[in-house]
Amino acid sequence: MSKLDFETAVRQEEEHLRRLYPTADDIPGCISLFDxxxxxxxxxxxxxxxxxxxxxxxxxxxxxxxxFCLSLKSLHPEERRDAWIARRAEWWARRRLAKSSEDIWDIREVPLQNFPKPISDDHVDAGPIE
Incomplete structure (x- = not known):
């Protein structure tokens, strides 16, 4: 069972979406959403x-x-981006917390130590596995 709560999931999704869409020009436009x-x-x-x-x-x-995109037309581009990211983050958070085949996975907060193992000279000199 996931220990993730909705607010944490939204925060994680917002962080991800802010990296994915760094500027207001990167979010989809209304025409794209209509298409x-x-x-x-x-x-x-x-x-x-x-x-x-x-x-x-x-x-x-x-x-x-x-x-929703049409309702944002009067906002400054950065405000429009923030509103769009907040809406999408909530959508993704709801999707992540709902039942799915991915129930068993949680986002790793800390990367695994020493993974993947670095390739050593011994591995290179050994040649292909037979």
Whole structure:
């Protein structure tokens, strides 16, 4: 069972998203989000979702992302970036804390010591494993 709480997950996701999208120009624009919504409704994606999951894809959240983007148009670019990152961080945190096949994994806070083991000259001189 994960010891992760929602606030910690949101903070971790915000840190990750701030590195992933360092400037306001890096976040997706409203047109891009609308294109994502439209592509969700394309027949090919509908059929693929029915085949894979037995149901049509859920496109509503993609439309909500587009509408959220439109609501940010009057903000300064950095404020828009912060609002977008906060929203996405909460979405990812909810997704991480929900039941999934990845329940057994937690984000490692501290890297493993001495991993991977450095290759020594003995390993190089030994040649290929037979």
């Amino acid at each position: 994502t919504y439209l592509s969700c409704n394309v027949i090919r994606n509908q059929i693929k979702s029915i085949y894979r999951y037995g149901q049509r894809p859920v496109c509503g959240p993609k439309m909500e992302d587009f509408k």
